[in-house]
Amino acid sequence: MEKFTRLTAIVAPLDRANVDTDAIIPKQFLKSIKRSGFGPNLFDEWRYEDVGQPDADNSGRPLRKDFVLNLPRYQGAKILLARENFGCGSSREHAPWALKDFGFDVIIAPSFADIFFNNSFKNGILPIVLDDKTVDNLFQETFAHEGYQLEINLAEQHIIKPDGEVIAFEVDRFRKHCLLNGLDDIGLTLQHAEQIQAFEANRKATKPWLY
């Protein structure tokens, strides 16, 4: 997995609550057997006028000019600002794959759906939970100032605003460690292989009907 340490980047504001994974990456793109190449179809139905197809060339497709990610001022954004319950719905990891492939490394929202939140960390995306008021304030500032950027520092667990204000955020210790070092979960778990084997042997003895 790719490391995440710190980042200073443009913020794109997606001003909708309950953004679901069907919106993030519609179903027709889940037919791919690869992990890459989902970026051009991120938010496909909101981004384009027509209906996208897997394996098609997206370069000539008509864009919905009013969709936030199509506005010139947010080009190059690596931080997505969202409303509550971002990433609800299905467990498709294609959602964080699409966000990452598009260029987002950080998502800030008042809350995230559990499975999406989990999937993000596995793909080098840092989801940051801030309270409603702070998020709302960031929305207002992003709208007000073209080129609005935030500095994200994972090691220090803080965000620095353009005016110098520092916003602290929480992150699970284990997930932070994995993200900072780009660690592969499976390798870490397999360090405990003996313990898993012992657990399994005991389970087989006490619950033989499971084996």
Next chain:
Amino acid sequence: MAGKTLYDKLWDDHVVRQEEDGTALIYIDRQLLHEVTSPQAFEGLRLAKRKPWRVEANLATCDHNVPTTDLKNGIDSIADPVSKIQVQTLGMNTKQFGITEFGMGDPRQGIVHVVGPEEGITLPGTTLVCGDSHTATHGALASLAHGIGTSEVEHVLATQCLIQKKMKNMLVKVEGKLRPGVTPKDVILAIIGKIGTAGGNGYAIEFGGQVFRDMSVEGRMTVCNMAIEGGARVGLVAVDEKTIEYVKGRPYAPKGEHWELAVEAWKSLVSDEDAVFDRVVEIQGEDILPQVSWGTSPEMVLDVNGHIPDPDKEADPVKATSIRNALKYMGLAAGTPIKEIPVEYVFIGSCTNSRIEDLRAAASVLKGKKVADKVELAIAVPGSGLVKQQAEAEGLDKVFIEAGFEWRNPGCSMCLAMNADRLPAGKHCASTSNRNFEGRQGAGGRTHLVSPEMAAAAAVAGHFVDVRDVL
């Protein structure tokens, strides 16, 4: 010390190790695989030169991409080449790693969440995962079951474990009795309407109270299936006689001496009387009426006698925006009675409502009636090949066909339209599925979530009606 909840018991029984900060390694008893969320996981195993930890813990079937129409050419019945490759890839991967697959043409093939319980793979007291959020379904049998992403599918394949933090406990208690015509689907939709689509975030929900004790195991599956639509990855119902009766004799269920041992252990899979829940939500069964979703989130739901809400009367600006966006997408005006929403498509199926009891319930409403002329397509899609066989043995297929429905082959179908079954843009669909998100059933399609009985009644009327008026 306070007693344990059912979730606490299931969790404690599966902790392999736990770090100081609460991060735990949880043992996984069973994993179900399907074609959409597994290819990258198998590819990951190959790249890292890893093997599955315990091959027999896994079972695969294809469901999302399979056609529900003519299947006589086997895998070549899939017209879309990209879909076909995905289904073929599952076949190749399961073969390479020695995992059992119920592929196309196998009578046991079907929607993964119908197949697991049907085969007795889902057992009380187990942990069960699948790369699909509706894995919550299996909690109806007191299995700690939840959806995971593809990286975690690979993690479970390689290690038989998941890295987890314990969730909080929520009890949703529905006491009393349901009114006639009110179904498990209405119960879960009413619960989601009350707690909201994020209400269960971070929680495992246990469904308790007289209504769930009285409910069939299949009904409990419908309820647990949609726990995720209320934000909870896990939905659970305690073990009782019905649970044990349901599991007994199924192909993968324990037999003989093992069965006796298992039943003895399963009887303890209930929350202790003095267990403490972090949140309790109470609803009275008699207060629940048939439900219809009107918007683009499952929490946008009302009883059938309701009227579409007015965003101008919503004080919360974020919610008002959501209502405005939903009304625009759904082509509906504030104040419109639910019963005046036209129905042009009807879909009876999905992991929520495609089991034999669902088909019986819909058929009981349709018997001797015809689908309204303005309904352009009505389809009934059984959840598995075995459900289809059972329905046909009972003559239900004839009831659907005589009423004007198409009787299809098993799969996820128009719930998410990854196969060829799609809801066209602008059309309203009475659907027994679980999600009414924008584009879910097809780009621009307008989904209304209802029970099988309500979908059947809407098919006959050409608009939503209170099923209690036609029973």
